[in-house]
Amino acid sequence: MSSGDLSRSENPIGVFDSGLGGLTVVRELQSAMPNEEIVYLGDTARVPYGTKSLQTIRRFSLEDAAFLLEFSPKMIVVACNSASAAAVTVLRERLPVEVVDVISPSAARAVAHAPGTIGVIGTEATVNSGAYQRAIHELDPSREVVAVACPLLVPIVEEGRDQTDPIVTHVLCDYLRDLQRIRPTVLILGCTHYPLLSGAIGKLMGPATPLINSGWAAAQEAVARLERGGLRSRRQERGTLRCFTTDNPQRFAAFAQRFGTARIDQVEYLGTDMLETRRLPEGSAP
């Protein structure tokens, strides 16, 4: 670890997502770095991003990030695959802090795992953007990638159905049919909701196809970058988790438990009208 930037190491990590799914990424961040402060924005009033156009997702992502900048974060984690697919380039250009996305870390893990076809499942926006394919081909241009959009999995998880529910099995069988035949060397769970279905997905794909949780890969990347920059917190106690939501905070707190995060210290309401007024200054990159 470098001697680091003492003035910034105790600043929070900013995390944003279209809604609640990003809390699975927070869980991985907390598990890897329990002493870090986290500020989370879940844009539950405009969720989902995954069925919307890249242009709209980009605008929402810039507003979300502009809000988080008010907390002087030492890093921003884009805890949403659709936002990572649509907006990571513009976020890296415009934000004055390091940006960790959920796509490139899992793409790197998948390429490193073994040769052979890489499978990806995600939302319509993520799959249609080709972002996973690009991230994988940057590392290995010859690698075959099979990406399948699974639009019903997010609403199924948000409805609270668990992995043993017959509807979950039927829907997964439908989406995974081609991937079961192809038998990829590894399958990337390219949506932050999918780790909640990893048991059922793993069972259908079989032990020969390990799953990569994109949130877990992003958390490992965040640790490595903070270490490299000497920006890990020296705090001894558990870091707090402060959440902002653009819809009902009570509902947010109730649903958050499903996503398995550690204790949430505070949930506050933030209207999307407040978000829409926030704009990143042009050319604010370092």
Next chain:
Amino acid sequence: MSSGDLSRSENPIGVFDSGLGGLTVVRELQSAMPNEEIVYLGDTARVPYGTKSLQTIRRFSLEDAAFLLEFSPKMIVVACNSASAAAVTVLRERLPVEVVDVISPSAARAVAHAPGTIGVIGTEATVNSGAYQRAIHELDPSREVVAVACPLLVPIVEEGRDQTDPIVTHVLCDYLRDLQRIRPTVLILGCTHYPLLSGAIGKLMGPATPLINSGWAAAQEAVARLERGGLRSRRQERGTLRCFTTDNPQRFAAFAQRFGTARIDQVEYLGTDMLETRRLPEGSAP
């Protein structure tokens, strides 16, 4: 028909919805009144409303209506059950024109149909709001109402699955199990997406339980109110349909066909940042 208000009879009917579902209401309006001009706003950037809090839905609905007022509509149709459930009272208080919702007309049709239990299916927001129960009990306080939330049906329709898809059958069987046992005297399709599944729903419920399409009932109510106010158009030719969408207009136009509307003459983009700046003047009611 009264002699009417000639200055306003040629004004358009304003229709808004959280997204594309309201186009099934437009189809019913066009079928009942082919010569009327219609301006439609689909808030596809913030769709769905049905999983969000009543407070957020109310704010979005007021913004949507404020936008439509710019076209001097002679009537506003709230073509979204979730928006009708959350916002119709405040819209009636604040708008200077007649407001037709999709809940009270179908509640009235259901009560008039026959004695016995009334079944309702809808989104989480619509069902949890108790709006159908209230509308029915205003007409018949002793009427039993069984309302079931069906959160997956909207994403299933938007994914483009048709009524013969096995997933559709599995999901419908799961949601309708109790209603099949109860055998209501009539079943209200309390979401504008559900008419696209009416064949499958009707098959599961059987011929003893007719279905009421809330959009069809709303269109009949709109005709009756315009007739009463002498506000029906005297135009001989087909009325145009001008659509605004807060997300991708190409996607809107492509998906619109699924919802079976007549020709859309124009689809224009309108950013939600433009909507958020619109506020209804306080006390603008007539």
